[in-house]
Amino acid sequence: MPSISAALHELLGERDLPLESVLQRHFTDDYRQSTGGEWIDRAVFAEQMTQLRAFVDHVDIEVVAEVAQGSAYAERHIIRVTQPDGSVLAQEAFVFASVADDGRFKSLEELVRPVPAS
Template identity: 40%
Template sequence: MTSSDIARAINDLLFSPGVDLAEALDRHFTPDYRQRTNGVWSDRTSFARHITRLRSLIRSGHIEVHDELRDGLRYADRHTVTLSHRDGHTSRTEVYLFAELAPDGRFQRVEETTLLITGQLDDENLGLIK
């Protein structure tokens, strides 16, 4: 299996409506996946609920990776996600991410901090919405 990266994962999870969520999760994340966003931990089930909710709120979007580093099973990046919401507004969030990859190349743990660049006040919580 090819090692995952955040752009492929986000594109499959959020911006490829034809990709089944369970398939995208299996492709990029281990069964024991854990994520901490802005200090709040989620397991894979909770993360799947989060992505399901995001899919219901957004119409389209894209990710721009600014910096990306791999060192063995360690992965880090800085990226910006731009979302076009179903209600017509747009938001941009910058994300600082550190991760541990499983030996098969999938994400096993992610710790990230988000910073809303543009959008509405409620968009500050998009990283935690369920």
């Protein structure tokens, strides 16, 4: 089963891995993502991940619920990001995705909300 938390851990927590190889492993070339109703393509997603990597010292992802059936995938997680200055930001994400036949994410829609970092 694909895992968005595994993909995020590699993208943000394993910064020594080349970004493009992580993207290729987890996301199709025509990947699209909507956060709060705004759609972006894979190129913009890659830009965002490049920028985020610069602001992340450590990432912790707690999967609250996860289910997959056929090409449908849903997950709820809490992500805590420690920045280089030691401050911690936390968000809860509700994810609904479509998975390609090869097991990579094809599209993803998410809603996020801030939660206490502790």
